[in-house]
Amino acid sequence: MKNFGLDIWSNNNFIIQNGEVKLNYKSQPSILTITQEIREKDVRGPMLFRFPHLIKKQIETLYSYFDKAIDINKYEGSFNAVFPLKVNQFPNVIEAVTSQGAKFNYGLEAGSKAELILAMSQTPNGANITVNGFKDKEMITLGFIAAQSGHKITITIEGLGELKTIIEVAKESNLKIPNIGIRVRLHSVGSGIWAKSGGMDAKFGLTSTEMIEAITMLQNAELTQSLTMIHFHIGSQMSDIAPLKRALREAGNIYAELKNMGATALRSINIGGGLAVEYDQHVRATSRNYSIDEFSSSVVFLLGEIMNAKNVAHPDIFTESGRYIVASHAVLITPVLELFTQDYHEKLLKFKEQNPPLLEELIYLYKQISEKNCIEYLHDALDHMESLLTLFDLGYIDLQDRSNAEILVHNIIKKSLYLTSAYTTDELQELQASLQERYLINASIFQSLPDYWGLKQHFPVMPLHNLDKKAIRAASIWDITCDSDGEIGFDSEKPLFLHDVDLENEEYFLGFFNVGAYQETLGMNHNLFTHPNEYTINIDEKGYSISNAVESKNILDILESIGYEKEIILKKLKNDLSNSHFIAEKEKNATLAKLETFLHQNGYLRTTN
Numbered sequence: 001m002k003n004f005g006l007d008i009w010s011n012n013n014f015i016i017q018n019g020e021v022k023l024n025y026k027s028q029p030s031i032l033t034i035t036q037e038i039r040e041k042d043v044r045g046p047m048l049f050r051f052p053h054l055i056k057k058q059i060e061t062l063y064s065y066f067d068k069a070i071d072i073n074k075y076e077g078s079f080n081a082v083f084p085l086k087v088n089q090f091p092n093v094i095e096a097v098t099s100q101g102a103k104f105n106y107g108l109e110a111g112s113k114a115e116l117i118l119a120m121s122q123t124p125n126g127a128n129i130t131v132n133g134f135k136d137k138e139m140i141t142l143g144f145i146a147a148q149s150g151h152k153i154t155i156t157i158e159g160l161g162e163l164k165t166i167i168e169v170a171k172e173s174n175l176k177i178p179n180i181g182i183r184v185r186l187h188s189v190g191s192g193i194w195a196k197s198g199g200m201d202a203k204f205g206l207t208s209t210e211m212i213e214a215i216t217m218l219q220n221a222e223l224t225q226s227l228t229m230i231h232f233h234i235g236s237q238m239s240d241i242a243p244l245k246r247a248l249r250e251a252g253n254i255y256a257e258l259k260n261m262g263a264t265a266l267r268s269i270n271i272g273g274g275l276a277v278e279y280d281q282h283v284r285a286t287s288r289n290y291s292i293d294e295f296s297s298s299v300v301f302l303l304g305e306i307m308n309a310k311n312v313a314h315p316d317i318f319t320e321s322g323r324y325i326v327a328s329h330a331v332l333i334t335p336v337l338e339l340f341t342q343d344y345h346e347k348l349l350k351f352k353e354q355n356p357p358l359l360e361e362l363i364y365l366y367k368q369i370s371e372k373n374c375i376e377y378l379h380d381a382l383d384h385m386e387s388l389l390t391l392f393d394l395g396y397i398d399l400q401d402r403s404n405a406e407i408l409v410h411n412i413i414k415k416s417l418y419l420t421s422a423y424t425t426d427e428l429q430e431l432q433a434s435l436q437e438r439y440l441i442n443a444s445i446f447q448s449l450p451d452y453w454g455l456k457q458h459f460p461v462m463p464l465h466n467l468d469k470k471a472i473r474a475a476s477i478w479d480i481t482c483d484s485d486g487e488i489g490f491d492s493e494k495p496l497f498l499h500d501v502d503l504e505n506e507e508y509f510l511g512f513f514n515v516g517a518y519q520e521t522l523g524m525n526h527n528l529f530t531h532p533n534e535y536t537i538n539i540d541e542k543g544y545s546i547s548n549a550v551e552s553k554n555i556l557d558i559l560e561s562i563g564y565e566k567e568i569i570l571k572k573l574k575n576d577l578s579n580s581h582f583i584a585e586k587e588k589n590a591t592l593a594k595l596e597t598f599l600h601q602n603g604y605l606r607t608t609n
């Protein structure tokens, strides 16, 4: 994997220069420099960096490709987009989305009451709000209140019951009636691990029969003029464009049919989200088979073609792409705390005055191994190891001899891997995998990469530095949760190789990229690890600035958030210590102060790394 697959997943957002990953934007700061600046303020543990310029880039790209497709295809409808709040509701993300999107009238999509309140409070004037998901009367009334407050809001119904409630609220109140959308249940199914949002057995949407019923209900309630949109969403992270094309044909024809049946106010088709992000680091496994160019042209061309054939005016197009907009903006930085095979460090060798002859042989091989002889010496070493283990079992060598042999062979394999890193053989690859290094990161996979834990969704990972050195250690990544699922194991299909570092003398940081979509609110507090410290990094021609620092919850706050009273906890701990007979009176105050400090820090580890 050359350069950790940067040319596959990074969309030119990052570059490698002088051995470090840098932002490929304006002054091109190094992520390591930013990391170190923050750590100088005694910050430890994982950190999440937000780069708002990457949100801006994605919004501008989305609009410019759709505008281009509209132009080329002489399409007569407009392009509109809303950001689905479920993808990332964090304030510093929404601030970036709404401020960068203001010039396009970029709006927000809500899927719950809380998200609707957020949308009502954050959507810029004049931008659209769409509402999806199951709704009760209260949520529908909130939609009416939003319309009354001046928002351009469309409530999409997921079933006839919701339409009944809308009609009820319209009759009972004098509030302004919001636009109504219908989510259609398509027989087209998406592709990828989130494909089940589409298809006839999908959780959401109206069947053909229900749509016809909905038109009648609206006509009877004299609300036909409020039905403005049809909506579909065939699943997030669509890997293949073909199902989208089928869905567009189906939805386009439904739109034209409904219009011809009397839904005269219909004027838009909302194609949901699904635009995929490249997460793969290996060419063999790219995540999607289309570009934003093909995506936007297909949508515009197909809808135009269907409407022309049915003699229906071109609808306005809405998208709700979320992952595409924010995935790239966030990078998780994790310090590496430990490498577990450091147990095989050569400084642990303890030779005797007289070593067994085979061990002497290993010492010779270790000292003399070179590019020319390494395969032969490697085979000899493996052979000697077998014999030494047999000698140990028979009682001819002792534990110290065995330990020396293991360390030597481990280091001979390591040396031969370095010496042969320009070429590789099946045997070497197997050895590499068996010699895996475990990198312990100061982070929680459950909190920061929940889709890896739940769905094995791969996220690009690479060291922030040392990139001018060869990385040949087959790597598994362990997190600090007390759970064996908190591991990203070495996968020979998608191998990750990291550097051999001596953590006693140097720091080593890994960056997990494209973590800006879904991970933050899906992240769970397993073992009570909470959202890491976050920072917004604004970059200009002269350098960068760090703002909007939000600290990870401290231990007392975490406990309070699940229902404990922090004052009671604090009091109990202090009382126990004050009354303890195990501590000298004069040390009590210092220990109490230490305890207070710990309780006001977050739960991540605070070792020097």
Ligand SMILES: Cc1ncc(COP(=O)(O)O)c(C=O)c1O
Binding pocket: 084, 087, 132, 197, 233, 235, 236, 237, 272, 273, 274, 275, 320, 321, 322, 323, 324, 517
């Ligand atoms: C209705 C709807 N719109 C938009 C989205 C956002 O999808 P994505 O993040 O893949 O663009 C989703 C997510 O599943 C959704 O359910």
